[in-house]
Amino acid sequence: MAAAIDYYFTAQSPWTYLGHDRFVRMAREAGAQVRVRPADYGKVFPVSGGLPLPKRAPQRQAYRLVELRRFSQFLDIPLNVQPKHFPVAADDANRLIAAVEGADGADAAFKLCGAVFGAVWRQERDIASAQVLGELLAECGLPAARLEQSRDASVQQTYEANTQAAIDAGVFGAPSYVVHGEIFWGQDRLDFLERKLRSIN
Template identity: 65%
Template sequence: MGRTVDYYFAPQSPWTYLGHERFAALVRETGATVRVLPADLGKVFPISGGLPLHKRAPQRQAYRLLELRRFSDALGVPLNPEPRFFPVSGDPAARLITAVSLRDGADAAMRITGAVTAAVWAQERDIADLSVLAALLAQTGLNASRLDESLQPDVQTTYEQQTQAAIDAGVFGAPSYVIDGELFWGQDRLDFVARRLQA
């Protein structure tokens, strides 16, 4: 039986987008079980020493754009480093992914996560807009009622629990993968994730 990976991320993160399909393929190849756990980085950053993008030094902001272009080119993944709808609140999409995970399971949650991240970084769509999220549900063949369910208190409670679990696991950025208590931060650490899953 494959290992379990706790997959912590923010749906508005470009790094989550760049790594998502590779991670999904790795999960399929290794037979790993994935727990899809979007978390609120707005609550993680203050505890872990992180800064929101607009508060980072200009040098760091400039280098981030350079790295996004590098990884987009190297991976062959289309990405606009400065998309029309960014910064954007990830909470509505995170709650939707959480609702899908609760009702439809991890595979469905992985599908909608891929669609949400691509919507921001490749398609110039606003993932804080509920009509966009409804369209993404249809695009991925998921039940339209998940959007209404994402607004319910139980989903918000689960989202908050996932955020606390991320903090408790030592997560400080997205995406992060936790396997048997071991943390791997960043889509550029997927080679190490693969080695761990294949060990």
């Protein structure tokens, strides 16, 4: 039986960026069905005890930068720990990913995710900009119409449903991978996720 994975994240998360390619490879190798579920963590945090980055204690903010550098070096993934466009409003990018997932499928959404994450953490691009999002669609070979479609009420409903599903599942951070009700939080838990997928297959 193939595993089903709910992939919860928000587009500006550096940890999601660091784990994305590994997660995609892992899911494909396992033949897993992935539901790509960008969520509004501005609504997840208040019900899960989390705080947005600017409201966290200075010690936590400083240590976050240390850990980002460590993982970037360890994984050999380029990452600017203090990019020009961060913090950044991620709702438009999240809705665009949701629109692509709905119209073009998970593989197309994976590709766009990688482009969006890299835009923030490697390329110093503003993912709150409609122009940048349009450029990323083109770079991924995806229809330009998806940008306008991402503003449809139906996509907003999907985004809200993803957010509520994350809350209902007990998700509190990004990325979170949920397999048959079991949460694996963070790119540093991908080894545990891989063991879970092997046990299912």
